[in-house]
Amino acid sequence: MSQRETPRDALSSTPGGSPVGDPADSRADAGKDLPGHIAALLQRQARDDQGRPADSAGVAWEDRDLSGEGNPLHTFDGDDGLASPAVREARERLLAGGLDEAGFVNALSGQRLFVPVLAELAEEAEAPASDPHTGPSSGSVGDKQADITLISITSRDGRQTMPVFTSVEALTAWHGQARPVAAEAERIMLAALAEGAELAVLDPGAEFTFVLRRPALQALAQAARWVPSYQDPELAEALGGILDLCPGVAQLQVQPGDGVGSVIADGRSVPGGGSGPELSIGVVLVPGADDVDARLALASVQAALADVELLRERADSVQVKLVR
Numbered sequence: 001m002s003q004r005e006t007p008r009d010a011l012s013s014t015p016g017g018s019p020v021g022d023p024a025d026s027r028a029d030a031g032k033d034l035p036g037h038i039a040a041l042l043q044r045q046a047r048d049d050q051g052r053p054a055d056s057a058g059v060a061w062e063d064r065d066l067s068g069e070g071n072p073l074h075t076f077d078g079d080d081g082l083a084s085p086a087v088r089e090a091r092e093r094l095l096a097g098g099l100d101e102a103g104f105v106n107a108l109s110g111q112r113l114f115v116p117v118l119a120e121l122a123e124e125a126e127a128p129a130s131d132p133h134t135g136p137s138s139g140s141v142g143d144k145q146a147d148i149t150l151i152s153i154t155s156r157d158g159r160q161t162m163p164v165f166t167s168v169e170a171l172t173a174w175h176g177q178a179r180p181v182a183a184e185a186e187r188i189m190l191a192a193l194a195e196g197a198e199l200a201v202l203d204p205g206a207e208f209t210f211v212l213r214r215p216a217l218q219a220l221a222q223a224a225r226w227v228p229s230y231q232d233p234e235l236a237e238a239l240g241g242i243l244d245l246c247p248g249v250a251q252l253q254v255q256p257g258d259g260v261g262s263v264i265a266d267g268r269s270v271p272g273g274g275s276g277p278e279l280s281i282g283v284v285l286v287p288g289a290d291d292v293d294a295r296l297a298l299a300s301v302q303a304a305l306a307d308v309e310l311l312r313e314r315a316d317s318v319q320v321k322l323v324r
Contacts (some may be wrong), residue, residue, distance in 0.1 A: 101272025
């Protein structure tokens with residue numbers, strides 16, 4: 001697990017406390033020990049006189065009420081911390097086969113989600129220097145400060161990933177020491193992109209985990225409707241334009257990649273949420289092509305694809321297959 005610090009005003013904050021297994025695995029063991037650097041960080045956090053986690057002033061987070069008008073940290077006053085009705089409905093429809101990947105992702109637009117943060121107590125400010133005539137200063141040291149760290153994780157293929165949660169319960173089950181920060185999906189995806197994340201994983205460690213790819217993150221951040229690369233007519237047209245550069249190729253077929261789907265904890269297949277190849281480009285050869293022609297055709301297609309700018313923008317990952 002890696003951590004990166006996010007600007008303090010990147011997300012609005014709500015209070016809360018929330019075991020962490022492998023965050024990239026929906027079947028994670030929630031009882032797994034925390035990584036050493038996370039455990040050390042938590043040991044340094046501020047605590048009150050009873051040893052409970054507290055803010056920099058020593059006031060415990062436990063039982064604190066941040067509701068009320070005028071509180072700048074509580075954007076969703078009165079929020080019950082549960083998954084929103086729209087997200088619950090979209091999840092049920094996706095699992096029932098009544099919604100596809102794009103429909104589920106677009107249902108997240110405008111919805112309140114949560115990201116996990118950790119508070120690290122910064123070093124206490126140094127006392128004023130001694131005056132050579134009056135001796136050591138009797139003034140108090142500066143105030144303690146807390147740095148808010150936005151947690152990120154690394155996917156199995158090495159990409160930086162933002163964990164995002166639909167409810168406080170899902171977040172606290174994943175990481176008992178993290179604090180949930182609530183924000184609309186747009187602001188969370190903006191923060192993820194600002195942190196350099198290429199993926200976001202929804203409810204890691206839960207029964208149902210869903211991976212959001214970079215083009216989907218960008219669309220949600222812009223409050224725009226996301227069209228998967230394998231359903232994108234503009235991209236299909238752009239790919240058709242490279243046929244003249246690919247000798248021996250009669251047609252390119254655009255389909256969902258092998259990694260689009262996923263499997264939840266109970267073994268059911270889901271038409272979306274996977275982290276493998278997103279777009280499959282099938283190379284259909286001209287009649288009578290032999291094995292040498294096939295190898296040349298594949299090489300020419302792969303070379304031509306590297307120059308298709310729209311493909312780089314709208315597809316997260318691509319696989320090229322030979323179609324006989």
